[in-house]
Amino acid sequence: MADTLLDKIWQAHTVRVLPSGQTQLFIGLHLIHEVTSPQAFHMLREAGLKVRFPERTFATIDHIVPTASQLRPFSDTLAEEMTAHLVRNCQEYDIPLFGLDSGRQGIVHVIGPELGLTQPGITIGCGDSHTSTHGALGALAFGIGTSQVRDVFATQCLAIARPKLRQIRVDGRLAGGVYAKDVILTIIQRLGVKGGVGYAYEYAGSAVEAMSMEERLTICNMSIEGGARLGYVNPDETTFAYLKDRPFAPQGETYDRAVRWWKSMATDPGASFDHVVHLDALSIQPMVTWGINPGQSVGVKDPIPDPRNAAESDRASWAEALAFMSFEAGRPIIGTSIDVAFIGSCTNARLSDLQSAAAVLQGRKVAKGVRALVVPGSQAVAKAAESEGLHEIFREAGFEWRKAGCSLCLGMNEDKLQGREICASSSNRNFKGRQGSPTGRTLLMSPAMVAAAAIAGEIADVRELLP
Numbered sequence: 001m002a003d004t005l006l007d008k009i010w011q012a013h014t015v016r017v018l019p020s021g022q023t024q025l026f027i028g029l030h031l032i033h034e035v036t037s038p039q040a041f042h043m044l045r046e047a048g049l050k051v052r053f054p055e056r057t058f059a060t061i062d063h064i065v066p067t068a069s070q071l072r073p074f075s076d077t078l079a080e081e082m083t084a085h086l087v088r089n090c091q092e093y094d095i096p097l098f099g100l101d102s103g104r105q106g107i108v109h110v111i112g113p114e115l116g117l118t119q120p121g122i123t124i125g126c127g128d129s130h131t132s133t134h135g136a137l138g139a140l141a142f143g144i145g146t147s148q149v150r151d152v153f154a155t156q157c158l159a160i161a162r163p164k165l166r167q168i169r170v171d172g173r174l175a176g177g178v179y180a181k182d183v184i185l186t187i188i189q190r191l192g193v194k195g196g197v198g199y200a201y202e203y204a205g206s207a208v209e210a211m212s213m214e215e216r217l218t219i220c221n222m223s224i225e226g227g228a229r230l231g232y233v234n235p236d237e238t239t240f241a242y243l244k245d246r247p248f249a250p251q252g253e254t255y256d257r258a259v260r261w262w263k264s265m266a267t268d269p270g271a272s273f274d275h276v277v278h279l280d281a282l283s284i285q286p287m288v289t290w291g292i293n294p295g296q297s298v299g300v301k302d303p304i305p306d307p308r309n310a311a312e313s314d315r316a317s318w319a320e321a322l323a324f325m326s327f328e329a330g331r332p333i334i335g336t337s338i339d340v341a342f343i344g345s346c347t348n349a350r351l352s353d354l355q356s357a358a359a360v361l362q363g364r365k366v367a368k369g370v371r372a373l374v375v376p377g378s379q380a381v382a383k384a385a386e387s388e389g390l391h392e393i394f395r396e397a398g399f400e401w402r403k404a405g406c407s408l409c410l411g412m413n414e415d416k417l418q419g420r421e422i423c424a425s426s427s428n429r430n431f432k433g434r435q436g437s438p439t440g441r442t443l444l445m446s447p448a449m450v451a452a453a454a455i456a457g458e459i460a461d462v463r464e465l466l467p
């Protein structure tokens, strides 16, 4: 019988089926950070319980950490307090922490894959909704709430309902200037922000198979923005090559054995899905969001849509979005002035993201009046980028070169929009208030498109700046 990767991992990690119909699922890897873990540690302590598998638990500091200076104690007392809490909790429960002096600190969804902790065929839990990112390596990765973080601490298990499975096939070749971010924004635009509720997404097709691991991470990262809690790509040679020699990946003969097992976990030919969607890669263009959720996007050459043309169920939210953004239906999105350019986040702050933006910025300057910052996803990304001189390209263009963290993706540290500022952002959410100002406006796009907008001072078509 032909099985999917979802079938195989689910079966391999099922402890038992609960009376509720949910599955008690063993979690192979638990990733934690400073924001969603303190309360869970507190509940664990109150219950007099220990962390069941500290060797399967790893911590980093990302959400609230400052990115201008990371010298302790931080001037932000809340950031300092949360960091100190995490350090203490990790010491008390014997959990490895990738702290600021480790050389391995960074956004939890960037460091998991780059350290080789994220591997095919495993289950992963993390108290952050973008945990779906890790599915790029062929894992089932769940974003979980604080009480579930406690449950995983105490039992290494989750009680969870098995989702249905939708395969999204993207076939053909992407045109120049079109990136993985444009693919996932297109998928969310077509299927809707709630289209994936109750589903896991399997991304497949020749365009996905041709993607690098970093591009696959971008796609899987935003599964949750389309309503799917899980998203994955089947493990293949790209996956195995990516994992080879990573610090926590199996080494030597164990690696060879692991590759054999990883291969066996991929979806079998002829396996069936609850639903299949097809996309032509060549039909995808550089995308920009115009509204207040990641599904409200258009191609850069297209006009902002008119709520009168929306499906009945979308009409009110489109009108609300236009009113919040102060945008006019029918006018082109290209040419929209920006105040801030942000390259960062667990969606698009890996080395290839910085390379694609630097290729656009080389020899050019950020427009007057635009505040531009680039925040590498991890210390390792920063180091690799610096070794290629990318930091100099960014600085010469007029970008601030920051230290690793979530930064302006959610504005939990000092990096925030001011008032009604408009930000061209490589992050994943454009919700009202997401970037730290309740009235700030976020336009999501690829890092190369952010670079193009930073130079022009307005939304521009990156294809016109590429050789």
Ligand code: SF4
Pocket (backbone or CB within 6 Å): 062, 063, 107, 108, 109, 128, 130, 345, 346, 347, 405, 406, 409, 410, 427, 428
């Ligand atoms: S970069 Fe943004 S989306 Fe990613 S983990 Fe941090 S806050 Fe969450």
